[in-house]
Amino acid sequence: MLKLKGFLISCLLLAASINQVxxxxxxxxxxxxxxxxxxxxxxxxxxxxxxxxxxxxxxxxxxxxxxxxxxxxxxxxxxxxxxxxxxxxxxxxxxxxxxxxxxxxLLGDVFICSGQSNMEWGGNQNLKEIMDELPTANNPNIRLLQVSKVGAKTPQEQLANAWSTLSAETLKPFSAIGYFIAKEINKDQQVPIGVINASWGGTPAEVWTPEYLILNDPLLLSYAQKQGFAEYRPYENGTLYNSMIAPLKGYNLTAAYWYQGESNVGTYPGYDKLMKTMINSWRSAWNHDFPFYFVQIAPFAYNNQVPLAAFLREQQVKTALELPKTGMVVITDLVDNIKDIHPTLKKEVARRLAELTLVDVYKKPIQDYKSPVYKSQQIKGNSIEISFHYLDGQLTAKGDITDLQIAGADQVFHPAKGTIKGNKLIIQSNEVKSPVAARFGFTEIAMPNLFNSRGLPVSPFRTDNW
Missing domain, CATH: 2.60.40.10 (Immunoglobulins)
Structure with a gap:
């Protein structure tokens, strides 16, 4: 009896201790x-x-x-x-x-970076631009929060991670793009910058989107079901939103940055809707329509029979044009090897993302701070005149304009020549007397040479919907 009483008392004390913890x-x-x-x-x-x-x-x-x-x-x-x-x-x-x-x-400005490997990569992948930074990585006004790569079936409230000061040790595994954004904005604005890196290589956008939004949309669900199993990354809807984004909801942000899309090339027709759904879900979770900036996927030799990557870039342009408070940077000129899906030039990608923020958020007056994107065409005799969004100054080209095609009613495209007329692009070919449509850089690997006056590349486009 005494032993039983002692056991019960021990249990009560243990329970009280557990409750206290x-x-x-x-x-x-x-x-x-x-x-x-x-x-x-x-x-x-x-x-x-x-x-x-x-x-x-x-x-x-x-x-x-x-x-x-x-x-x-x-x-x-x-x-x-x-x-x-x-x-x-x-x-x-x-x-x-x-x-x-x-x-x-510190009180300052906070940014979140997300996406797949081109956002994730840094010193752990021996990116030279980051390796060169490590010896001097000691700015006390830049802070890093590296989110652990882990998935979850349901939305979580906790992360395993805490903030760290900037050092060679903390920077090496961090996002190169995230760090260079922070460095650029801190230098320009002279305020503390906090950067959160929540990214995972190879992941489709569906895993960063709340599951119920995909399950309740037949179009999104049909494409999500084509995302197959892979040992190196999650593929189930909402998995990383639950574990790497949801715990942070409410943590005040200035803006978000996104570099993803390579893993959705095969399901490109639903990408614009998927991105709008994902972005709006994040904004809703935060109850804040924060700016959302993203990178158009780079040229890469996917070797598809039809240019699926070009179609996905077109979807990205659609999102940037239609969803308020978004911006897209074009990087067709920043690829060192079209057979490597990971371009090594991250610093300039970050500078372009930061510049979008400096203009939109900090109201810095910079003309033509966005890459021109296709607006409309006007057929004039045997030529097509192209107009662009986001273009106040003139177009420029480094030599003869490359990667141009033009077609008539037969829908057969022929190589074409381009001339610049101020902020217009004139396209024509001797092979096509009555043109109907034109294309520029509309392949998976094109790295064309047409820019605005500040050196930002014109986004690839097509004027047809064939």
Whole structure:
């Protein structure tokens, strides 16, 4: 009897101990030392604790203590007052005699980078541009949050990861594009920059999109079902949204960057709708229509019988033109080897993405900061005159314009010549007396030589829908 009583007491003590651990004051791991919080806006801040308890938060950039209450489910959420760029700051969080202190916190601008391998790659893949940065990677106003590559069947609330300061050790495995964006914006704006890298090589866009949005859309579902099993990456709808994006929802952002599409080339007809669905779902989760910038996929020898990659680039243009607060950079001129799906020139890709942000977000006055994209055609006798979106200045070419084709009503394309007339492109061929349609760089591997006056390449296009 005494043994039984002792056993029961031990069980009760153990249960009490477990409850105390489970109910203790906690934060998401990404609310950590060295983090960057979004400046000049009310800051979303949350965690967990004992239901019904009061949580108090103090920091040196606001005077009054912030108070909130843990809800019946053991979660608390509040907002911290806005503050100006700078730091470092200290945040103290109190609940029922417990205390968490976060040190070396900066207020600045926060960006998230996502997609597949061209966004993921950096020093771990021996990219020279990053390897050259490592010896001097010590800017205290750039902070990194590397999200672990793990999937989940349902939306998660926690990551395994915390923020880190910039060093050779933390930069080496980080996204090269993400780092160079941060470096460019920090240099120009002189504010702290936090970059989150949540990317995974080879992944289709479906895994970054909430599953229910795909399951409830017959078109998206039909293409998602064509994404097959692979040992090196997830393929099930929503898997990485659940584990690598959803935990961060609400963490105040300035903008998002995306480099993906190579794994959706085979299902290109649904890509524009998929991207709009994914982007809108992220914005909805954050309750914030933050700018979303992406990279048009690069030339690569996919060796498809028809130019599927060109069709996907066309879908990307459609998204950029139709979805508000988006922007696309074209990189047909930044490929060193069309047989390598991973172009090594990431720094210039990042500079172009950063420049979109500098104009749209920071209102820096730069003319022709976007690559020209096809707007319309006008048939004039034996030639076709092409007009472009995003083109105020003149077109330029490095030599004779390459990768041009023109066709008549027979839909047979012939090599064509192009001439520049200010901000118009004139296309013609002696083989086609009555032209109907034209194409420019509309292959999987084209690296054409037509640019705006600032050196940004014109996006490949076709004027037909054959």
């Amino acid at each position: 489970v109910a203790q004051l906690r934060l998401p791991n990404f609310f950590s030392n060295h983090m960057v919080l979004q400046r000049e806006t009310a800051i979303n801040f949350w965690g967990w604790g004992n239901a019904g308890n009061q949580v108090e938060i103090t920091a040196d950039w606001f005077k009054d203590t912030v108070r909130t209450k843990v809800d019946p489910n053991g979660k608390w959420i509040t907002t911290l007052p806005a503050g100006k760029a700078g730091g470092p700051h200290r945040i103290n969080i109190y609940m029922a005699g417990q205390k968490i202190t976060l040190d070396d916190v």
